[in-house]
Amino acid sequence: MADDAAPVAAYVDAAAAALGMPLNAERRAGVSAAMARLASFAADVAAVELADDIEIAGVFVP
Amino acid sequence: MTAAEIAGAVRGRTVRARSIVAAALARIAAHDPELNAFTSVFAERALARAESIDAAVSAGEDPGPLAGVPFAAKNLFDVAGVVTRAGAKVTASDPPAARDADAIAALERRGAVLVGATNMDEFAYGFVTENAHDGATHNPHDRTRIAGGSSGGSAAAVAAELVPLALASDTNGSIRVPAALCGIFGIRPTYGTISTRGAYPFVNSLDTIGPFARTAADLTAAYAALAPAGAAHAGPLTGRRCARLGGYFGDGLLPAARRAVDVVCAALETSAVVELAHARQAREAAFLITAAEAGELHAQRLRRRADEYDPATRDRLIAGALMPASWYVRAQRFRSFFQLEIAAAFASYDLLVAAATPYPAPAIGQRSIVIDGVDTEIRPNVGVFTQPITLAGVPVVTVPIVEREALPVGVQLIGRPGSESFLLALAEELERLGVAGAGAVPVFA
Numbered sequence: 001m002a003d004d005a006a007p008v009a010a011y012v013d014a015a016a017a018a019l020g021m022p023l024n025a026e027r028r029a030g031v032s033a034a035m036a037r038l039a040s041f042a043a044d045v046a047a048v049e050l051a052d053d054i055e056i057a058g059v060f061v062p
Numbered sequence: 063m064t065a066a067e068i069a070g071a072v073r074g075r076t077v078r079a080r081s082i083v084a085a086a087l088a089r090i091a092a093h094d095p096e097l098n099a100f101t102s103v104f105a106e107r108a109l110a111r112a113e114s115i116d117a118a119v120s121a122g123e124d125p126g127p128l129a130g131v132p133f134a135a136k137n138l139f140d141v142a143g144v145v146t147r148a149g150a151k152v153t154a155s156d157p158p159a160a161r162d163a164d165a166i167a168a169l170e171r172r173g174a175v176l177v178g179a180t181n182m183d184e185f186a187y188g189f190v191t192e193n194a195h196d197g198a199t200h201n202p203h204d205r206t207r208i209a210g211g212s213s214g215g216s217a218a219a220v221a222a223e224l225v226p227l228a229l230a231s232d233t234n235g236s237i238r239v240p241a242a243l244c245g246i247f248g249i250r251p252t253y254g255t256i257s258t259r260g261a262y263p264f265v266n267s268l269d270t271i272g273p274f275a276r277t278a279a280d281l282t283a284a285y286a287a288l289a290p291a292g293a294a295h296a297g298p299l300t301g302r303r304c305a306r307l308g309g310y311f312g313d314g315l316l317p318a319a320r321r322a323v324d325v326v327c328a329a330l331e332t333s334a335v336v337e338l339a340h341a342r343q344a345r346e347a348a349f350l351i352t353a354a355e356a357g358e359l360h361a362q363r364l365r366r367r368a369d370e371y372d373p374a375t376r377d378r379l380i381a382g383a384l385m386p387a388s389w390y391v392r393a394q395r396f397r398s399f400f401q402l403e404i405a406a407a408f409a410s411y412d413l414l415v416a417a418a419t420p421y422p423a424p425a426i427g428q429r430s431i432v433i434d435g436v437d438t439e440i441r442p443n444v445g446v447f448t449q450p451i452t453l454a455g456v457p458v459v460t461v462p463i464v465e466r467e468a469l470p471v472g473v474q475l476i477g478r479p480g481s482e483s484f485l486l487a488l489a490e491e492l493e494r495l496g497v498a499g500a501g502a503v504p505v506f507a
Contacts, residue, residue, distance in 0.1 A: 015384040021365055023380070030377030031384070037442070038353055038381060041346035042389035045396050048343050056394040062253050062401065062455030062479040 072130035079130030083112040086132035126173030137179035140260035148262035163260025180215025184372035189444035207423035210240030235448025242418035242472025253455030278489035309337035322463035344450035347393035354390035357382020422469035464501030
């Protein structure tokens with residue numbers, strides 16, 4: 001678990017530094033937990049094969 | 063009284079709008095301390111507006127189909143002269159709104175009267191209405207439980223009969239979840255149908271505006287007032303091929319929620335089941351789009367004023383502001399893919415049915431719940447059945463199912479884009495059959 005979390009926490013640290021987002025220790029833990037959930041969801045969505053011509057709706061009309 | 067009864071009486075000169083509004087204000091003053099549904103009450107504005115309606119009636123004019131009907135609005139809607147809170151402290155120093163939100167103006171043009179603004183999750187980013195700044199809103203059916211969110215204050219105000227109508231917003235389920243947990247009707251319209259101008263933005267790709275009501279007829283009247291001319295009266299669809307959503311939507315819910323879907327499907331005389339093969343990923347894509355768009359919206363403020371945010375919201379917004387663009391773009395591309403998947407389901411069926419939430423209202427402060435032997439975190443998962451539908455942008459009416467002496471649950475009636483009139487007609491039919499309906503709330507102490 002710790003190994004899974006480490007890259008996400010490292011990413012949060014790097015992104016926060018690069019984008020000028022201050023993080024104290026408590027906030028860093030909370031943001032890393034939220035980012036880990038997003039990473040898990042992003043991996044699941046990325047696993048769905050999408051044809052190259054599936055594009056973002058420019059003007060979304062359901 | 064229902065909105066229809068009030069409007070009929072005011073237009074028929076059997077009661078004055080002022081006395082209706084004064085009574086609503088008195089109910090709020092007497093009972094809201096037990097619920098914490100309201101964050102502001104606009105007594106002076108409401109009474110002045112009611113008097114203008116009475117004057118119009120006296121002059122022989124028709125104030126409209128919602129004449130004298132008091133309503134509340136989630137505190138993310140602009141109210142002229144008032145700072146738009148959106149459930150936040152960081153907005154408190156913003157300038158007051160110059161004019162009313164379009165949705166408030168639309169209801170008032172038809173004679174309704176805004177009486178107050180209601181509690182919500184900060185920036186609508188939650189399903190519980192346990193707001194760090196304004197406190198939790200209590201469920202009128204059991205004051206120890208949540209009202210759901212993020213439009214919990216509006217839902218509780220309607221469920222407790224403080225007002226017959228309330229305005230809310232639904233991005234990932236913020237109308238459908240509290241409607242279900244408070245046992246009332248709510249509609250999330252087709253994405254893009256109702257103007258969001260003057261509603262504090264959350265996730266531009268997913269935000270919608272809609273009303274709550276205690277009867278399906280009142281919900282229909284409120285929707286008709288909000289929708290563009292013609293949209294609410296497009297005519298009911300012919301035929302009625304209904305199916306319940308299975309697979310993802312058939313797992314991970316408590317028996318009460320499952321029974322509610324059974325009851326609705328039995329009334330609709332359907333045993334058909336259809337699966338959306340990528341419902342789980344649809345929920346996840348909505349989650350990612352939400353994080354990215356809301357995170358970006360707040361990034362600048364978070365750099366300087368993060369301490370003023372609700373801790374329940376702050377870290378998720380920061381994560382969204384830092385997340386890679388590729389995750390967001392992929393989620394948006396997936397959305398186009400999922401749009402085709404749900405369209406394929408609607409090629410065979412006119413209506414899809416699913417539970418609105420996996421369970422009735424949890425206790426205030428409760429962190430997890432056991433489902434099928436698995437301890438499940440509540441806050442991120444209350445909307446597990448509403449979020450996938452959000453991604454498709456299709457309309458949903460949530461109908462309340464109240465078992466005797468049990469907490470309410472809700473069922474989503476999901477239709478094709480633009481099929482609101484069909485869904486509202488179905489909700490009215492289910493209410494007429496005694497299948498759906500707002501339950502009575504326990505008497506106030």
